[in-house]
Amino acid sequence: MAHIHSGTETFPRHRSPSERSDFTIVQDWATYSREEHETWRLLFQRQEAVLAHRACGEFLRGMQDLGVAADGIPDFRRLNDVLQKTTQWSIVAVPGLVPDAIFFDHLAHRQFPSTCFIRRRDQLDYLQEPDVFHDIFGHVPMLMNPVFADYMQAYGLGGLKALHLGALHHLARLYWYTVEFGLIATGEGLRIYGSGIVSSKGESIYCLEDPRPNRIAFDLMRVMRTRYRIDDYQESYVVIDSFDQLFQATQPDFTPYYDALSRLSDIDAGEVLPTDRLLHRGRAVAR
Numbered sequence: 001m002a003h004i005h006s007g008t009e010t011f012p013r014h015r016s017p018s019e020r021s022d023f024t025i026v027q028d029w030a031t032y033s034r035e036e037h038e039t040w041r042l043l044f045q046r047q048e049a050v051l052a053h054r055a056c057g058e059f060l061r062g063m064q065d066l067g068v069a070a071d072g073i074p075d076f077r078r079l080n081d082v083l084q085k086t087t088q089w090s091i092v093a094v095p096g097l098v099p100d101a102i103f104f105d106h107l108a109h110r111q112f113p114s115t116c117f118i119r120r121r122d123q124l125d126y127l128q129e130p131d132v133f134h135d136i137f138g139h140v141p142m143l144m145n146p147v148f149a150d151y152m153q154a155y156g157l158g159g160l161k162a163l164h165l166g167a168l169h170h171l172a173r174l175y176w177y178t179v180e181f182g183l184i185a186t187g188e189g190l191r192i193y194g195s196g197i198v199s200s201k202g203e204s205i206y207c208l209e210d211p212r213p214n215r216i217a218f219d220l221m222r223v224m225r226t227r228y229r230i231d232d233y234q235e236s237y238v239v240i241d242s243f244d245q246l247f248q249a250t251q252p253d254f255t256p257y258y259d260a261l262s263r264l265s266d267i268d269a270g271e272v273l274p275t276d277r278l279l280h281r282g283r284a285v286a287r
């Protein structure tokens with residue numbers, strides 16, 4: 001969560017706090033340095049190679065249709081021209097993590113809050129907090145997909161509701177296991193759509209090819225009971241069959257679900273239940 005600092009403190013470029021109530025700032029694209037653009041290109045080229053046969057078709061198509069992301073840190077105004085026309089979403093610049101209510105309110109209005117700063121050269125492989133590469137490369141291609149675009153807006157509205165019902169920890173797990181770390185089963189096997197995976201070279205390979213993590217078929221209540229880790233590769237990934245499945249499953253009013261969840265125990269990130277359907281390389285596996 002971002003806190004508003006006051007007084008004489010100075011902030012690195014692109015990281016000064018917002019003075020607006022919706023936490024937005026201006027990207028100030030013209031002030032990025034050559035080096036910052038070069039860092040983006042390095043990350044972009046690496047991921048392009050890794051994701052060719054690992055990311056799902058929807059992601060790769062979205063990236064291609066955006067068309068303005070390969071040369072350097074994209075100008076949000078140019079991305080928005082394309083995004084607006086395609087799914088009526090837009091990107092708004094923010095200084096860092098924003099309060100939950102602000103974040104959900106942006107999503108509910110089909111606005112995706114993105115950071116502006118880019119990681120340092122010694123942080124290419126790992127960064128604790130989202131930067132512009134994660135937020136734009138990771139999230140925006142999927143926002144070009146009409147079904148996923150509607151899911152994200154519905155999630156924002158659901159977030160505001162969960163906040164009032166005190167159930168945010170359950171709904172946050174759904175975001176984590178779908179938007180950030182989701183896999184999808186396709187005719188060619190498992191593919192990635194989660195933004196936290198597509199923006200990480202190591203995890204893009206690990207999530208599909210490493211024998212260690214569990215790959216569990218999507219089950220809404222199961223997901224909302226499952227803890228997650230934020231400091232390492234995931235121990236379990238959740239696999240959807242289609243974006244329609246995800247959208248349909250999340251349509252009902254969650255109020256009774258939250259009620260039921262309050263009486264159910266949490267499941268550990270690495271735990272496998274007898275009722276889980278496990279997948280590997282797109283096929284069901286025996287236990």
Ligand code: PHE
Nearest residue numbers: 154155158250251252253254
């Ligand atoms: N249907 C959910 C609710 O009523 C909202 C939601 C939609 C949550 C899509 C997540 C994804 O709370």
Ligand code: CO
Nearest residue numbers: 130180195196
């Ligand atoms: Co993210």
